Amino acid sequence: xxxxxxxxxxxxxxxxxxxxxxxxxxxxxxxxxxxxxxxxxxxxxxxxxxxxxxxxxxxxxxxxxxxxxxxxxxxxxxxxxxxxxxxxxxxxxxxxxxxxxxxxxxxxxxxxxxxxxxxxxxxxxxxxxxxxxxxxxxxxxxxxxxxxxxxxxxxxxxxxxxxxxxxxxxxxxxxxxxxxxxxxxxxxxxxxxxxxxxxxxx
Amino acid sequence: xxxxxxxxxxxxxxxxxxxxxxxxxxxxxxxxxxxxxxxxxxxxxxxxxxxxxxxxxxxxxxxxxxxxxxxxxxxxxxxxxxxxxxxxxxxxxxxxxxxxxxxxxxxxxxxxxxxxxxxxxxxxxxxxxxxxxxxxxxxxxxxxxxxxxxxxxxxxxxxxxxxxxxxxxxxxxxxxxxxxxxxxxxxxxxxxxxxxxxxxxxxxxxxxxxxxxxxxxxxxxxxxxxxxxxxxxxxxxxxxxxxxxxxxxxxxxxxxxxxxxxxxxxxxxxxxxxxxxxxxxxxxxxxxxxxxxxxxxxxxxxxxxxxxxxxxxxxxxxxxxxxxxxxxxxxxxxxxxxxxxxxxxxxxxxxxxxxxxxxxxxxxxxxxxxxxxxxxxxxxxxxxxxxxxxxxxxxxxxxxxxxxxxxxxxxxxxxxxxxxxxxxxxxxxxxxxxxxxxxxxxxxxxxxxxxxxxxxxxxxxxxxxxxxxxxxxxxxxxxxxxxxxxxxxxxxxxxxxxxxxxxxxxxxxxxxxxxxxxxxxxxxxxxxxxxxxxxxxxxxxxxxxxxxxxxxxxxxxxxxxxxxxxxxxxxxxxxxxxxxxxxxxxxxxxxxxxxxxxxxxxxxxxxxxxxxxxxxxxxxxxxxxxxxxxxxxxxxxxxxxxxxxxxxxxxxxxxxxxxxxxxxxxxxxxxxxxxxx
Numbered sequence: 043x044x045x046x047x048x049x050x051x052x053x054x055x056x057x058x059x060x061x062x063x064x065x066x067x068x069x070x071x072x073x074x075x076x077x078x079x080x081x082x083x084x085x086x087x088x089x090x091x092x093x094x095x096x097x098x099x100x101x102x103x104x105x106x107x108x109x110x111x112x113x114x115x116x117x118x119x120x121x122x123x124x125x126x127x128x129x130x131x132x133x134x135x136x137x138x139x140x141x142x143x144x145x146x147x148x149x150x151x152x153x154x155x156x157x158x159x160x161x162x163x164x165x166x167x168x169x170x171x172x173x174x175x176x177x178x179x180x181x182x183x184x185x186x187x188x189x190x191x192x193x194x195x196x197x198x199x200x201x202x203x204x205x206x207x208x209x210x211x212x213x214x215x216x217x218x219x220x221x222x223x224x225x226x227x228x229x230x231x232x233x234x235x236x237x238x239x240x241x242x243x244x
Numbered sequence: 245x246x247x248x249x250x251x252x253x254x255x256x257x258x259x260x261x262x263x264x265x266x267x268x269x270x271x272x273x274x275x276x277x278x279x280x281x282x283x284x285x286x287x288x289x290x291x292x293x294x295x296x297x298x299x300x301x302x303x304x305x306x307x308x309x310x311x312x313x314x315x316x317x318x319x320x321x322x323x324x325x326x327x328x329x330x331x332x333x334x335x336x337x338x339x340x341x342x343x344x345x346x347x348x349x350x351x352x353x354x355x356x357x358x359x360x361x362x363x364x365x366x367x368x369x370x371x372x373x374x375x376x377x378x379x380x381x382x383x384x385x386x387x388x389x390x391x392x393x394x395x396x397x398x399x400x401x402x403x404x405x406x407x408x409x410x411x412x413x414x415x416x417x418x419x420x421x422x423x424x425x426x427x428x429x430x431x432x433x434x435x436x437x438x439x440x441x442x443x444x445x446x447x448x449x450x451x452x453x454x455x456x457x458x459x460x461x462x463x464x465x466x467x468x469x470x471x472x473x474x475x476x477x478x479x480x481x482x483x484x485x486x487x488x489x490x491x492x493x494x495x496x497x498x499x500x501x502x503x504x505x506x507x508x509x510x511x512x513x514x515x516x517x518x519x520x521x522x523x524x525x526x527x528x529x530x531x532x533x534x535x536x537x538x539x540x541x542x543x544x545x546x547x548x549x550x551x552x553x554x555x556x557x558x559x560x561x562x563x564x565x566x567x568x569x570x571x572x573x574x575x576x577x578x579x580x581x582x583x584x585x586x587x588x589x590x591x592x593x594x595x596x597x598x599x600x601x602x603x604x605x606x607x608x609x610x611x612x613x614x615x616x617x618x619x620x621x622x623x624x625x626x627x628x629x630x631x632x633x634x635x636x637x638x639x640x641x642x643x644x645x646x647x648x649x650x651x652x653x654x655x656x657x658x659x660x661x662x663x664x665x666x667x668x669x670x671x672x673x674x675x676x677x678x679x680x681x682x683x684x685x686x687x688x689x690x691x692x693x694x695x696x697x698x699x700x701x702x703x704x705x706x707x708x709x710x711x712x713x714x715x716x717x718x719x720x721x722x723x724x725x726x727x728x729x730x731x732x733x734x735x736x737x738x739x740x741x742x743x744x745x746x747x748x749x750x751x752x753x754x755x756x757x758x759x760x761x762x763x764x765x766x767x768x769x770x771x772x773x774x775x776x777x778x779x780x781x782x783x784x785x786x787x788x789x790x791x792x793x794x795x796x797x798x799x800x801x802x803x804x805x806x807x808x809x810x811x812x813x814x815x816x817x818x819x820x821x822x823x824x825x826x827x828x829x830x831x832x833x834x835x836x837x838x839x840x841x842x843x844x845x846x847x848x849x850x851x852x853x854x855x856x857x858x859x860x861x862x863x864x865x866x867x868x869x870x871x872x873x874x875x876x877x878x879x880x881x882x883x884x885x886x887x888x889x890x891x892x893x894x895x896x897x898x899x900x901x902x903x904x905x906x907x908x909x910x911x912x913x914x915x916x917x918x919x920x921x
Binding site for chain 1: 407408409410411412413414417419422423424
């Protein structure tokens with residue numbers, strides 16, 4: 043992890059859509075009077091959602107003014123958390139987990155595939171500008187390691203061929219199926235569950 | 245009071261102190277980087293680890309409250325090992341560039357690693373590199389050296405009141421920066437250089453100038469504003485290399501303003517180092533004898549009433565006194581004034597021109613009203629006290645007129661003399677607030693006193709407070725904010741040609757009544773020169789020197805001993821740290837020489853006599869009759885126009901300083917482009 047780079051090309055304007063503004067107001071009202079600044083993280087996330095999965099500087103300023111705090115304070119928060127993207131990402135944003143359990147189970151093979159298929163460096167758009175990838179820390183699906191997160195979905199139990207197939211699907215505009223690629227349900231054993239067999243919804 | 249033990253010594257301390265403070269009380273030194281008495285506690289450098297009995301792990305003493313019965317140990321092997329470990333981590337990414345680092349010789353990290361660290365490194369890995377950050381013309385950054393103590397961030401947000409510094413990124417990649425690397429927009433910004441325990445933030449104008457052990461250090465006072473901040477002047481030969489703050493809890497605490505710190509390079513430029521005479525509109529170098537002769541010829545052929553004098557804003561008490569004696573005993577002219585504008589002054593009592601509540605008193609007040617003043621630019625250090633008070637107890641602050649960003653929130657009320665009238669006639673909501681406040685502070689600025697209703701504003705507010713018993717022996721809410729270092733001193737020495745808003749010297753200048761005008765370091769007077777013969781006695785070739793016919797070079801505040809009275813009326817001595825350049829002489833000597841030439845008699849035999857006479861005068865000063873006819877005080881319904889001061893250009897030394905010019909340009913640039921980076 044090195045410090046996040048701020049995109050050189052920045053939009054001139056950012057404002058919450060009327061729908062998001064409603065949500066923002068609701069979030070702000072969750073906090074007691076005078077402590078509205080606590081809403082900064084939620085609002086940054088909202089802005090990221092609205093703006094194609096990344097936060098431009100104008101959005102940070104907009105939020106700073108909205109919450110009556112200084113620019114640098116918002117900037118600090120945005121640069122601290124890795125889940126805020128400060129430069130444009132692809133429409134399909136692949137986050138490859140490389141923390142120990144995934145690493146042991148071959149996460150770097152997924153990274154190699156991303157390098158080969160998408161772009162040589164992290165956070166760089168693919169040739170058709172549709173996809174980008176990055177390495178992240180633990181996403182909490184260690185039982186199904188190795189895994190990647192693409193936008194909001196988890197793709198688990200991957201190997202090199204699986205990820206290559208997924209990337210190819212994405213690049214050609216299709217939406218691949220999320221979940222385990224070894225055919226298991228959630229984090230159950232590969233060949234059916236051994237305990238709690240009588241409980242359907244367990 | 246709670247009892248605890250530090251290294252087996254029993255001590256009693258008051259409640260609410262931290263373990264670190266308790267150790268200090270016991271006389272035990274704790275190494276620290278992030279902890280600073282005047283800032284909030286961060287607890288992130290971990291250097292202050294101590295052992296506390298019954299605690300399995302070492303504890304960061306700066307963030308741990310001291311409690312009853314604690315047994316603190318700072319000399320055990322566990323503490324020693326912890327300190328070594330922390331030091332090793334701090335140095336893991338710290339470059340070993342001490343030989344080219346300006347902090348070398350006065351670096352906390354250097355000293356403490358010698359004292360508490362180990363003598364070798366176990367790391368083979370590459371060190372982290374952090375790009376330099378732009379923080380304006382005063383602060384040079386070398387962020388690779390940063391140890392993330394966050395003192396600078398805490399200073400900027402807490403004391404300076406500008407939320408511009410921050411830490412971006414996280415962990416090892418954390419970087420201290422201003423928002424998108426803008427320059428810091430504060431008059432206190434350079435204090436972060438003193439706060440930085442390593443060489444990450446160093447002084448840009450002083451870069452590679454000298455090592456601390458090469459400099460001669462003189463403890464003295466500042467004259468850039470009327471606050472009288474305590475400073476240390478570091479000189480190398482004749483040159484003043486830098487100015488640092490000295491701790492004085494009653495005045496400047498630990499801070500000084502950027503002007504105080506960096507105007508000193510103005511002492512090297514534009515200096516008058518030899519007497520000059522003007523011949524056919526061109527200045528020519530001349531000898532002292534020749535210059536004196538020309539002045540003498542003029543004085544002999546002029547009647548005393550046609551000779552006038554104006555003293556300047558950086559003049560010391562000794563100089564002022566010798567000028568006063570010179571005018572009353574040698575020239576025998578009453579036309580001497582220290583004011584270069586028509587400012588209201590009731591000289592009957594000292595209380596009428598002092599900051600009576602005192603700077604420390606600000607912290608006790610519960611209501612602050614500013615009338616025609618912007619303390620941020622007029623008295624930066626005083627303004628930081630108001631901010632400190634505001635942060636402590638959210639004190640209500642009002643200002644007559646919008647003063648822009650004062651670094652604390654205030655309510656701006658209608659900018660008109662009518663508002664003052666309403667207040668004293670109890671028609672304004674503020675009237676009752678002032679009466680109900682236990683220790684209100686009313687700060688009246690020079691702008692408010694120099695308008696037509698100046699006398700009305702001052703005398704009526706005073707009367708109103710007196711009638712309502714708000715002026716007591718313990719607390720006087722009336723505060724005059726003087727702008728220059730010599731103002732209060734001049735008033736103490738009665739250097740005024742006429743009382744109240746009148747000014748005989750300025751009137752005379754307007755009507756061209758005078759044939760000879762002495763300007764003693766005065767560069768502020770605005771008048772049209774006709775055929776007056778002007779003698780400028782000063783340090784810099786500025787406006788005053790330009791006007792003059794004879795220039796006599798004198799010494800600046802760092803080049804002669806001199807007393808200065810600050811706005812609270814505190815008498816402080818500025819010590820000689822350098823000597824006047826070239827042929828320039830100390831002020832009182834020039835005046836003594838002149839007297840000798842005119843009357844064949846010196847005013848003072850030596851400096852001691854001058855000082856003695858000065859103090860005798862101050863002690864035996866008679867109280868004047870203070871009755872005022874209120875009916876004749878002018879009331880004009882007008883705006884209290886604020887005369888903005890050009891902060892970075894407010895006196896000759898600052899105007900001659902390259903650093904101040906850079907700061908001013910930077911500020912203009914920010915103003916033009918707006919603060920939106």
